[in-house]
Amino acid sequence: MKKLTRQFILGSLLVLAGLQAHAQELKIGIVNLDRIFREANTAKSAQVKLEQEFSKREKELNEIGSQLKTASDKFERDAPTLAESQRNSRQKTLVDQDREFQRKRREFQEDLNARKNEELQQVIERANKVVKSLAETEKYDLIVQEAVYVNPKFDVTDKVIKLLNASNGK
Known part of the structure; x- marks a missing residue:
């Protein structure tokens, strides 16, 4: 709904701008946020920050997963020779360990996604x-962040990335 409203407003603005085009030339720019997330120093430093923040937990989860896999493989090999009670006991232990591992992995992913959203915001x-600063200094009438097709002459993403990098993320 929000996207449709935004598209309607954008369409209306373009129609109105077209009506005024006879009186003055309309200056439009387009910004590609995906490129900003990939190429801007602020986005790159946010990614490094997240990797540092979550690398220890990720390593611990990988170790737990590896230990669980080893224990599961050992159980599969030993199961035919185990007594029924031992087999049931070890199977229950493995199921409990797997459930705990899945819970920790889910929590990790939720925490990572929340922090990633904070950094991207x-x-x-x-x-x-x-x-906004670029629009004011270069007298743009409209700068849009999302478009289906963009003629390269309207793409101001490079300028935005250069200004972001020059400002050191301030």
Whole structure:
């Protein structure tokens, strides 16, 4: 719904701008957020920050997963020779360990996604400030962040990335 409203407003603005085009030339710019997330120093530093913050937990989870796999393989090999009670006991232990591992992995993924969204939001806020500044200094009438097709002459993403990198993310 929000996207449809945004598209309707954008379409209306373009129609209105077309009506005024006879009086003055409309200056439009397009920004590609995906490129900003890939190429801007602020986005790259956010990614490094996240990797540092979550690498220890990820390593621990990988170790737990590896230990669980080893224990499961050992159980598969030993199961035919075990007594029924031992087999049931070890199987229950493995199921409990797997459940705990899955819970920790889910928590890790949720925490990572939440932090990633926080960092990306900060990058977006910085980029929006730069876009607004660019629009004011270069007298743009309209700068859009999402488009299905963009003629390269309207793409101002390079300018935004350069200004973001020059401002060191401030």
